[in-house]
Amino acid sequence: MSVPVPLPLAARIARLYGEPYIEIPQDLYIPPDALEVILDAFEGPLDLLLYLIRKENLDILDIPMAPLTRQYLEYVEAMRATNLELAAEYLVMAAMLMEIKSRLLLPRPPVAEPLEDDPRAELVRRLLEYERIKQAAREIDRLPQLGRDVLAVSVWVERAVAERLPEVNPQDLAEAWRTLLYRARMSAHHRVSREELSVREHMSGVLRRLQERRVLEFGELFDPARGVAVLVVTLLAVLELAREMLVEITQSGNFAPIYVKLAHAESR
Amino acid sequence: MLNPAEAKRILEAALLASPEPVSLANLKQLFDHQVATDTLHNLLAELREDWNGRAVELVSLASGWRFQTLPEFQPFAEKLQPEKPPRYSRAVMETLAIIAYRQPVTRGDIEDIRGVVVSAQIMQTLENRGWIDVVGHRETPGRPALYATTKPFLDDLGLRSLQELPPLEEIAKTLQLDPEPSSAVPEAANEPAAG
Numbered sequence A: 001m002s003v004p005v006p007l008p009l010a011a012r013i014a015r016l017y018g019e020p021y022i023e024i025p026q027d028l029y030i031p032p033d034a035l036e037v038i039l040d041a042f043e044g045p046l047d048l049l050l051y052l053i054r055k056e057n058l059d060i061l062d063i064p065m066a067p068l069t070r071q072y073l074e075y076v077e078a079m080r081a082t083n084l085e086l087a088a089e090y091l092v093m094a095a096m097l098m099e100i101k102s103r104l105l106l107p108r109p110p111v112a113e114p115l116e117d118d119p120r121a122e123l124v125r126r127l128l129e130y131e132r133i134k135q136a137a138r139e140i141d142r143l144p145q146l147g148r149d150v151l152a153v154s155v156w157v158e159r160a161v162a163e164r165l166p167e168v169n170p171q172d173l174a175e176a177w178r179t180l181l182y183r184a185r186m187s188a189h190h191r192v193s194r195e196e197l198s199v200r201e202h203m204s205g206v207l208r209r210l211q212e213r214r215v216l217e218f219g220e221l222f223d224p225a226r227g228v229a230v231l232v233v234t235l236l237a238v239l240e241l242a243r244e245m246l247v248e249i250t251q252s253g254n255f256a257p258i259y260v261k262l263a264h265a266e267s268r
Numbered sequence B: 001m002l003n004p005a006e007a008k009r010i011l012e013a014a015l016l017a018s019p020e021p022v023s024l025a026n027l028k029q030l031f032d033h034q035v036a037t038d039t040l041h042n043l044l045a046e047l048r049e050d051w052n053g054r055a056v057e058l059v060s061l062a063s064g065w066r067f068q069t070l071p072e073f074q075p076f077a078e079k080l081q082p083e084k085p086p087r088y089s090r091a092v093m094e095t096l097a098i099i100a101y102r103q104p105v106t107r108g109d110i111e112d113i114r115g116v117v118v119s120a121q122i123m124q125t126l127e128n129r130g131w132i133d134v135v136g137h138r139e140t141p142g143r144p145a146l147y148a149t150t151k152p153f154l155d156d157l158g159l160r161s162l163q164e165l166p167p168l169e170e171i172a173k174t175l176q177l178d179p180e181p182s183s184a185v186p187e188a189a190n191e192p193a194a195g
Helices: A032-041 A045-055 A065-081 A088-105 A121-142 A170-188 A199-213 A228-243 B004-016 B024-030 B037-050 B071-079 B090-102 B107-114 B120-128 B151-156 B180-194
Strands: A014-016 A215-217 A247-251 A258-262 B056-061 B064-069 B132-137 B145-149
Touching (some): A045 A065, A045 A088, A045 A121, A121 B090, A121 B107, A199 A247, A199 B132, A228 A247, B004 B024, B037 B056, B120 B132
Antiparallel strands (some): A215 A258, A247 A258, B056 B064, B132 B145
């Protein structure tokens, strides 16, 4: 790897996601007493690798393994030298980097290989996924948060002191029954207007319901009163859950009832 | 029948008296279910409009409607409260992001993405806040718990559904160097020719 040419600081300021990339540590040079700070600054080996890759402006799809591994090991060695308790994940990552490098050194068949066969592909996939999540975490942190950025408003309500017991008469009962019927009728005609639907959200909902009942008849998962859009999203959620093997869908024969249960309900 | 101005004042009183979001179903109860959903939506929209320009706003959230202060007044509110609410660590926020975008997930899934062990404390922090809960178990050895985000999570972040989360961004494959000095030159050179 070429030694970075000392450029004036302003020319070295890079932009990440269109914003100036300023994060500690600001340079590769690590003053020995700052190690604790640096270890805290990284959320694990993936984070440290990402930092090294972004800092050296390397192409994440074509990582030069040798210099990256050397830099990474320098960090890890520096951390070890100061007797900091080093998380095992950092050593696992070091082993993985060296494994990838050694596999790259092995002679390869002359046919051009797709990226999937590149020993680095899995590392690249994990780095990209982690970086998306890291970015997303920053975005979520930017949302106004109750208690931190906004406060719920509540005015003082003067409540009557004397305790009054409710009076109930038969008319009240009849009235309650009528209201129930009325409500039932209201919900029967309820139309979904502009409900935002998320399959992942409904997946969680279906799982929650199965937590209570374990096994549900297929039809019970659906609430026609909530409209076609909700039905479709619920169906997608059930199919996605089945694909991820979180629920089992069974039917004993043609036209027999279909049952949906938690994937483990039947186990052993 | 109730006139709209009066109905709006009833809604205002009910919402101001509750620190929790009030659901549409509960708001309907105020009027003994005599007000249609569309009308209620219109009244709420008008009420929100009425409060425009004040330090408090009416917002629509996952579990209903709530009055809350505007973020720009938070620094002043904090002056009256000696202890500041702590910020969550990056570890907590990254764990939360994984659960929000990839739910339902196990601790193992989270660890795969972050590349480090997820401590029990992190999960405890998010569970105690009421932002995540266990919605099932994956049928693999150890039957790990599956986590998902809750309605209070959406409420506390001012969202009505998971779809309102910031979209996951495509990450630039390489870091761009600051383009300003180099790109400014050819444009400046082209300008006289164009004019």
